[in-house]
Amino acid sequence: MATQKSKTPKELTVEDRLKAIYRLQTILSEIDRIRTLRGELPHEVQDMEDEIAGLETRVANYKEELATLRAEVVKHRTNIEAQQSLVARYSEQQNNVRNNKEFDQLTKEIEFCTLDIQLSEKRINEANNQQEIINGKLTDAEANLLDLRTNLTEKRNELEEIVSETRQDEERLQQEAKKLESQIDDQRLLTAFKRIRRNARNGLGIVYVQRNACGGCFNRIPPQRQMEIKMHKKIIVCEYCGRIMIDPELAGVQPEA
Numbered sequence: 001m002a003t004q005k006s007k008t009p010k011e012l013t014v015e016d017r018l019k020a021i022y023r024l025q026t027i028l029s030e031i032d033r034i035r036t037l038r039g040e041l042p043h044e045v046q047d048m049e050d051e052i053a054g055l056e057t058r059v060a061n062y063k064e065e066l067a068t069l070r071a072e073v074v075k076h077r078t079n080i081e082a083q084q085s086l087v088a089r090y091s092e093q094q095n096n097v098r099n100n101k102e103f104d105q106l107t108k109e110i111e112f113c114t115l116d117i118q119l120s121e122k123r124i125n126e127a128n129n130q131q132e133i134i135n136g137k138l139t140d141a142e143a144n145l146l147d148l149r150t151n152l153t154e155k156r157n158e159l160e161e162i163v164s165e166t167r168q169d170e171e172r173l174q175q176e177a178k179k180l181e182s183q184i185d186d187q188r189l190l191t192a193f194k195r196i197r198r199n200a201r202n203g204l205g206i207v208y209v210q211r212n213a214c215g216g217c218f219n220r221i222p223p224q225r226q227m228e229i230k231m232h233k234k235i236i237v238c239e240y241c242g243r244i245m246i247d248p249e250l251a252g253v254q255p256e257a
Helices: 014-094 099-182 187-199 223-230
Strands: 204-211 245-247
Touching: 014 099, 014 187, 014 245, 187 223, 187 245
Parallel strands: 204 245
Antiparallel strands: none
8 A cells, every 4th residue: 555655845945045034025015114104103192292291290389389378378378467566456556545654655666567468578579570580481371281181192193093003014024924924934033133133223134135245234245246146055144243134136126237
């Protein structure tokens, strides 16, 4: 009885692996672009939220200071009324004194009351001036707060719109990348590519030759090395930045003159 031979997946050539890795890089770069576009807005929104929180605290402090100053004005006005009542009473008593000593004593009391009234009036003027200054600051802070809240609403709407528009594209690209990864039979190459990409500032793990130089770090590539890249016989990495190198024609890119 003949036994059925199990089919083994066809091993990819170096050329196929390079094509697959470059295609994967293209997909991942597009995901990076989407996340960058979306990633700036949340930071802007967070900064505006923090600024609004700071302004709200400042506004609350201004209002608290104004309430304290108003209470102080009321206290001094009450004191003025009390001292004026005393002055009136002492003045009336002066009309009924029996000797100069009592008259002088009442005169001193009137002087003390008058000085107290003047001091309270001074404190009231100072408090009113301070209120005027704080009211100006409060008006400016509330105007800024209103503008920031309006801008924050616009930024949030913009962010929600971008997230809504890009979410489907990102999910589709992630599925494509996942499917492509499963088709790459060289796990060491795939792992190396991911490591290089993770460490690269621009997220490029594989680049094509541009004007006889590495498309990642732009260091010159010797002619012999370029010939090896064009042959697609083995995986070649840049000796300067470690990125995987691919021939532009193999990457589907028109070589630059």
